Amino acid sequence: MKILTGIYCLACAIGFSSSVSALDVTGTVREASGKTATVVIDGHVVPSVGDKVDIFFKISGVEVSVGNGKVTGVSATNVQIKMDQVTGTVAKDQKARFHMSAVSAKSPTPSPTAPRPSASKPPDQKKTALPVPLTTAKEIETAIVANTKAIAADPKNASAYLGRALAYFAKRNYDAVIADCSMAIPLVPKNMEEFFCLRGTAYAAKKDFVRALADHSRAIQLKPDFAVAYKRRGIDKEHLNDSAGAIADWQKAIALSPAYQGELGPNIERLKSTPTPKPSP
Numbered sequence: 001m002k003i004l005t006g007i008y009c010l011a012c013a014i015g016f017s018s019s020v021s022a023l024d025v026t027g028t029v030r031e032a033s034g035k036t037a038t039v040v041i042d043g044h045v046v047p048s049v050g051d052k053v054d055i056f057f058k059i060s061g062v063e064v065s066v067g068n069g070k071v072t073g074v075s076a077t078n079v080q081i082k083m084d085q086v087t088g089t090v091a092k093d094q095k096a097r098f099h100m101s102a103v104s105a106k107s108p109t110p111s112p113t114a115p116r117p118s119a120s121k122p123p124d125q126k127k128t129a130l131p132v133p134l135t136t137a138k139e140i141e142t143a144i145v146a147n148t149k150a151i152a153a154d155p156k157n158a159s160a161y162l163g164r165a166l167a168y169f170a171k172r173n174y175d176a177v178i179a180d181c182s183m184a185i186p187l188v189p190k191n192m193e194e195f196f197c198l199r200g201t202a203y204a205a206k207k208d209f210v211r212a213l214a215d216h217s218r219a220i221q222l223k224p225d226f227a228v229a230y231k232r233r234g235i236d237k238e239h240l241n242d243s244a245g246a247i248a249d250w251q252k253a254i255a256l257s258p259a260y261q262g263e264l265g266p267n268i269e270r271l272k273s274t275p276t277p278k279p280s281p
Helices: 137-153 156-171 176-189 192-205 209-222 225-240 243-256 258-272
Strands: 025-034 034-039 052-059 062-074 078-086 095-098
Touching: 052 078, 078 095, 137 156, 156 176, 156 192, 176 192, 192 209, 192 225, 209 225, 225 243, 225 258, 243 258
Parallel strands: none
Antiparallel strands: 025 034, 025 095, 034 078, 052 062, 052 095, 062 078
16 A cells, blocks of 8 residues: 655555665765766766666655666766656755776866865764754654554554654654654564664664664664664663673674765774773663
């Protein structure tokens, strides 16, 4: 059953975080119009014309797919793409992941007349463990209403619980996120780790890092290569004064998803240079 939710989409179209291949390149949407967009690449390796691309945004570490397409043009700093399939609205500041072949990786020549825009600095995980939602209030309410109707029609619709939980997270109603995830977990034979990770992040938002740690650990137990869960559990451990544990989890997250290096690397160095506090019981 299709749940129309603006930027939110079918549960089967929701992409979850996973490890990134060494030949996967990421970027940020600079501008978009209809089914075309311009993406600024992170780093100095660019895709080639014809390479596939996924567009998504994140809520609670969960990747929500907007659509996929192909590269149609490449310059020194920008990549032009055309969407083949869309499940939401492609918009500025959404993320792009390009899937490249080994032979398509190349280093562009910097243009003296077109300096590369700098990438946005990731938030300090100690100050805020949570991403800023990229949806409008109207889209959030639309998601809540649509998924509530779907749950009323089928109380065992785990996808609708997930869609509503994501919307509640964007609204910062963390108690509702926890409640919806708790309802959905017994209903899903697969992908339970996604619900545990989202619920754990909601607990972290409420500063209940003990329960957050338990849920993120459960997510990792279910999916040992779940990079986002290692990242989130590292945040929990830092708040529980387990610096060594936080460093180990963040290093694991980077090993699984090298794209986290820029975000988590500075935090690892910060903890290494800080006196180790006694872990909380």
